[in-house]
Amino acid sequence: MTRLHSLLFVLLVTLSVKAQDVAQRYPLIPYPTSLVPASGQFTVTAQTALVVQDSRFSNEAKQLQTLLESGMGKRLSGMGKGPKIVLQHDASLTNSEGYDLTITPQQVTLKASQPVGMFRAVQTIRQLLPVTIEKPGQALVSLTLPAVQIRDQPAYAWRGMHLDVSRHFYSIDYLQKFIDRLALYKFNKFHLHLTDDQGWRLEIKAYPKLTSEGAWRTFNNQDSVVLKRAVTNPDFDLPKQFIRQKNGQTQYGGFYTQAQMRDLIAYAAARHIEIIPEIDMPGHLTAAIKAYPFLSCTGQEGWGKTFSVPICPCNEPTYTFMETVLSEIIALFPSPYVHIGADEVEKSTWAQSATCQELMKRENIKNVEELQSYFVHRIEKFVQSKGKKLMVWDDALEGGLKPSTAVMYWRSWVKGAPQKAAQNGNDVVMTPVSNLYFDSPPGIRSVENVYNIAVVPEGVTAEQTKQFLGAQANIWTEYIPTENRVDYMAMPRMTALSEVVWTAKKDFPSYQKRLLQHFLRMEQLGIHYRLPDLTGFAEENVFVDKATLRIKKPLDSYILRYTTDGTQPQVNSLELPADLTISKPQTVNVAVFTPSGIRGDVYSLRYQQQAYATPVGGASSVAGLSCLYFKKYFKETKLMKQQKADSSYVINNVVVPKSVNAPSFGVQFRGYMTVPETGVYSFFYTCDDGGILRIADRMVVDNDGNHFPIEKSGQVALQKGAHPFEADFIEGGGGFTLKLKYSLNGSEPMDIPDSWFTH
Known part of the structure; x- marks a missing residue:
């Protein structure tokens, strides 16, 4: 065959492969930086040789061997002249997590410069293998891998998931499973929230009462809620293994010994995942104050106007306690970061403390926000003396932070906080509550909302983009008592985030196709994931x-x-x-x-x-809807009827006017909607917090109340023409979402044209 004929043959083969569904042939999540399809496949049998050309990859070779052995029931040989799987060192790959993967019918070649890069390559191999490898006892005679050329590396250095083990407790066995899932989807950070008001979950040898007392509680109001839900859904039942009887009380809780945590850290490290510990302070410490009352300014725990009573930043024994705790934490966790929370601090006891007033006067501290910063700065100085970097939630920006502190941005209603942190020189990890709080109820748009987050917000300079390390999703567990429920809340949203932080060029339609095959893998892994939404109807x-x-x-x-x-x-x-x-x-x-x-x-x-609603005669032809704005907090939309509007607008569609900037507010849209044909119309109303939609004087969607973004849908039968239109919306604080779409005769939901609205 001539060289020209060879090139033509390769071109035809490539075109043939591209004509196939690439997403189905290579169902990888996250998708690689570069993927070139190829024809044919590599067949793995017990005779396939596994060749490790550099001993630095021995750990990753063992994991690949275990993976393939699980799929076939037999170990690969390290010998033979037949087909090979080769692990090679390639110093030209400058990103430590980067790798090259070449699969031909004759050989599989994995290249990396560092063990972590080789591990990421092994996870790609894992996703290309049949899903049956994930479940023992389903061994095949051979396994196949599609031919391909992949060059890959992450877009961001911080690719994280967070789990709160304080509100509810989870076994070490489950934490290992959680880490395995992080590894499969190429995450590299596991943020473990170990302490809060509801429980202290890690042994501290200097203060044993933190776990002997602080790790256990009688049932609280959140436990009561989930127990009611458990009547119809066993995923809400409190795990029996974490309930004990002591001193005539039923107590619920648990904790990890330092030995258990050391083993878990090693388990994660073998999968190239860093565990970041969080010991929340100065607030969210009721469990610690109950065990050691001297920690608060009042000598007791309690509840202020909004949050729990914090520890006292004005007494030296507080710092002795915290530095002792942090010394044990730092000795245990290799992570360069120590997270102290510093969020949602109820400062009223500080303002009333004579000791705090003396300290503030002595240190020229103007207010309690600056007093919190004083506490954070002292803790940071200690943490830095141990060679670590401090991390906090963005609340701590209020009183001022040093540029050396890393910030997690969660308060999505504080729009400028990430930019403020970047301008101050702080590194930032994006964790906005609006999209990345996986304790919020999942809905039909939740996966798409995760996929569309911006890791780098608008309004930062090119130089400041380097300070945005990546993103992380948080799972707060007030109402997530079981491992099955954690699975349901995390999956599949976690897979969407994995692609956001790894893949530079995202493609949501492709991701959706690839995700369908991952549901089959999740079943094999025993993950109680949230099944895909059913569509094509209204509620x-x-x-x-x-x-x-x-x-x-x-x-x-x-x-x-x-x-x-x-x-x-x-x-x-x-x-x-x-x-x-x-x-x-x-x-x-x-x-x-x-x-x-x-x-x-x-x-x-x-x-x-329903009969078709008759259109109204003489409807106004003035374009747009009238919009009344109420600058107040409302629990329900109907409460706006009792109030006088603060402002009025004419607006083209159902959107919040750009000038609205109150943290809590309500809006009423009024006018007419002119539909172009007779039919049964479906409407999809997404609200955070609540909303009501009425058309032709008929209730169409009731999505009222204060809640996370939820889409609700309804239908109405309309004759062609103009019909009275009413839409109410309330925002209770924390950032809003308002979307209204329609569908006719089963079409995909669409935006309502501006031309339909008059008033």
Whole structure:
């Protein structure tokens, strides 16, 4: 074959591979920096040689060997002249986590300059192998890997997940599983929130009462909430192994010994994951103050106007205590960071303390915010003396921070905080509550919202972008008592974040296709993930004569089941037909099930019969909607009716006017909506906090109350023409979300054109 013919052949092969669905052939999350498809596949058998050309990769070679042995039930040889898997050192790869992976039908070659890069390459191999490798006892005679050329490295250095083990306690075994999942998706930071008001979770040898007393509690108000939810959902039941009887009391809790934590740190390090400890201070320390009352200014724990009573920054024994605790923490954790929280501090006891007044006068401290900074600076000086770097939540910016302190930005309603931190010289990790608090209820847009976060916000200079280390999602566990519930809240949102912080050029449609195959892998791993959302319907449905319910399964292996008697669908409920005809008012409960019996969310679809609403005559033709603005806090939208508006606007669509800047407010949109054709219209109303939508004097969507971003949907039957339109929205503080879309005849939800609105 001539050289020209060879080139043409390669080109044709490449085009043939590209014509296939690349996302399906290479279902990698996060997606690599560069991926060039190739034809053919490499077959792994027991005769395949595993060749390690550099001893620095011996740990990663063992992990690859274990992975392949799990898939085939046999170890690979290290010998042989046949097909090989080769681990090579390549000093030209300058990023420590970078790697090259070449798979041909003859050989698999993994290249890296550092063990961490080789480990990332092994995880890519893992994701390219059949999902059956994840479950012991399903050994295959051979395994296949698709031919490909990958060059890869992370976009950001901080790729993190956080878990709060204080509100509820989780076993070391589960923390290891959590670390395994971080490794699979190329995370490198595990932020462990070890202490809070509800429990102290790590042994401190100098202060044994922190765990003998501080690690246990009688049931609190949050426990009561989850126990009520457990009646219908066992994922909310308090784990029995963490409940004990002592002194005639039922106590709930637990803690990790330093030996257990040392083993966990080593387990994470073998997977190139750094555990960052957080010992929250000066607030969120009720558990410690109960055990050692001298820590507070009043000599007792309690609750202030907003948060718990903090420790006292004006007494020297406080610093002796904290420095002793931190000395043990620093000796235990290799991470260069020590996180002290410094958020949500109730400072009223400080303001009332004579000792604090004396200290503030002596140190020329003007207010209690600066007093908090005084505390943070002293702790930072101690932490730095031990060779570590201090990290705090962005609340601590209020009284001033030194540039040496690293900041986690979470208060998404404080829009300028990341820019302020960067201007001050602080390194920043993005963890905004609006998208990256995985304790917030997941919904139909939650994965997409995670995928679309900006790791570097607008308004920073090119030089300051270097200070944005990356991003992290946080799982606060007030209402997450079980490991299954952690799984549900984290997955699949965690996979979206993994791509945000690793892959420079994101592609959400491609990610969605790849994610479907990861659900199958999660099943093999025993992850109780949140199943994909069902779409194509509204929660509140109407029909004129009859309606047809059609729901497409996210995966062919799933089964849709339904009930019409008010009960929840179970594994033995009727399977939903392709077309279910609705001809009378009723409620249809639908859920999707995996082959193993895991049930997804239950959707209650309520149907009512409606005549088409008659359009109004003489509707105004003035473009836009009238908008009334109330600069107040409301728990419900109806409370706006009792108030006088602070301002009024004319606005083109259902959006909050740009000039609105109050932390809490309400808005009312009024006017007419002119629809171009007769039909049953679906509306999808996303609100954070709450909203009400009425069209043609009919309630369409009730999404009222104070809550995280939630999309609710409803339908209304409308004749062609203009109809009265009312939309209310309230924001309780913490950053808002307001979106309204529509659908007709089962179309994808779309933005409502401005031209439809008049007033």
